Amino acid sequence: GENVEQHPSTLSVQEGDSAVIKCTYSDSASNYFPWYKQELGKRPQLIIDIRSNVGEKKDQRIAVTLNKTAKHFSLHITETQPEDSAVYFCAASREETSGSRLTFGEGTQLTVNP
Amino acid sequence: GAVVSQHPSWVICKSGTSVKIECRSLDFQATTMFWYRQFPKQSLMLMATSNEGSKATYEQGVEKDKFLINHASLTLSTLTVTSAHPEDSSFYICSADGRSNTGELFFGEGSRLTVL
Numbered sequence: 014g015e016n017v018e019q020h021p022s023t024l025s026v027q028e029g030d031s032a033v034i035k036c037t038y039s040d041s042a043s044n045y046f047p048w049y050k051q052e053l054g055k056r057p058q059l060i061i062d063i064r065s066n067v068g069e070k071k072d073q074r075i076a077v078t079l080n081k082t083a084k085h086f087s088l089h090i091t092e093t094q095p096e097d098s099a100v101y102f103c104a105a106s107r108e109e110t111s112g113s114r115l116t117f118g119e120g121t122q123l124t125v126n127p
Numbered sequence: 128g129a130v131v132s133q134h135p136s137w138v139i140c141k142s143g144t145s146v147k148i149e150c151r152s153l154d155f156q157a158t159t160m161f162w163y164r165q166f167p168k169q170s171l172m173l174m175a176t177s178n179e180g181s182k183a184t185y186e187q188g189v190e191k192d193k194f195l196i197n198h199a200s201l202t203l204s205t206l207t208v209t210s211a212h213p214e215d216s217s218f219y220i221c222s223a224d225g226r227s228n229t230g231e232l233f234f235g236e237g238s239r240l241t242v243l
Contacts, residue, residue, distance in 0.1 A: 047231070047232070054239070055237070102170060102171065115173070117172075119169070122168075
């Protein structure tokens with residue numbers, strides 16, 4: 014099955030700096046890669062996703078890049094703000110063959126210091 | 128976006144009792160729902176895939192007789208933790224495949240189970 018690894022497990026940045034979180038996956042057939050933000054005790058919230066037919070996607074301060082050859086994808090947050098502090102999870106799935114059966118990375122605790 | 132509602136949001140029970148958690152898709156039909164378990168400061172681990180009208184598919188290491196899943200309608204899936212023990216205390220989250228144009232998976236609010 015799919016195995017997703019995520020790094021770093023914790024990340025502390027100053028407000029205004031950029032934050033980068035990286036994930037690797039093992040199943041070359043995976044084609045859907047979402048990123049979720051989870052605040053303590055809350056449900057995961059989708060913040061951005063990318064499919065295997067594109068290499069990069071951007072939404073305001075958030076961007077995701079995908080390298081299919083190397084089987085890794087990254088989340089980039091620019092101009093970080095204290096409200097960006099949360100746990101971020103990457104995930105991967107074979108969207109077409111098994112619905113949206115996601116395999117999650119271990120998570121990254123992001124802390125943005127004012 | 129689509130709404131998935133989960134109930135109860137938290138529950139405390141005595142060891143040996145059973146607890147039922149409901150997951151409802153409020154504004155769309157979900158032929159497939161997923162149940163995840165999340166221990167403190169850990170990732171979401173898929174427990175099982177719930178398919179409407181058929182038996183659930185369990186992940187390796189998840190006891191199907193302990194975690195009973197029923198998906199009797201296109202809008203409701205239930206997870207029953209039978210004979211709960213303290214080690215079953217966790218955050219249980221369901222998600223539904225709404226087959227939206229974006230492909231997004233919609234999560235319930237989660238249910239915090241504490242077994243005394």
